[in-house]
Amino acid sequence: MKKMMVILLTLGLAGCSTYAVPRYSVSTDTVAALRAVGDVQVEVGEFLSAKPTGPNDRPGEIMCRGVGPIKTPDGESYAEYVRKALISELIIANIYSKEAPIELTGSITALDFESMGGSWTVGLELRSSNGKSVAITNTYKYQSSFYGETACNQTAQAGLGAIQDAIRAAVTHKDFPALLEL
Secondary structure: OHHHHHHHHHHHHOOOOOOOOOOOOOHHHEEEEOOOOOOOOOOEEEEOOOOOOOOEEOOEEEEOOOOOEOOOOOOOOOOHHHHHHHHHEEEEEEEEOOOOOOOEEEEEEEEEEEOOOOOEEEEEEEOOOOOOOEEEEEEEOOOOOHHHHHHHHHHHHHHHHHHHHHHHHHOOOOHHHOOOOO
């Protein structure tokens, strides 16, 4: 009976780990690409997720193995995390304005990771108020681990690079400048 109590107490105290993707930081390559677009101003509207990330996942978290969820740093949805990331890039590139005549909206069309092989897949569609759009799917590779706790931590840390690469892929897409035309 005493052993059973110890086991139950241990199971009750044992919980899942929670991991957070780092706060977004701008990419110099993305800022340079945005500055090269020219003298334009753009607003950023709503971003949505086209589909849930998984059956047990919530908008701001994706389950990593059986170890625990990978969340956004402020608990917002991944769509909002990407939206704020794009706004950060546009602000530093000096082309963001809340009063701009062009508004970009977006959809996260894919967002998942493979913690055993070490990759994030991010699908992003940007739509302009002028009717044009750009869609990309980007795979970001990183070093993972067989051990669940380490792999999930490395996966969370790699989430920042995955989002940076996806935004860079979208703004360097050959059709992106057309999204900013009046």
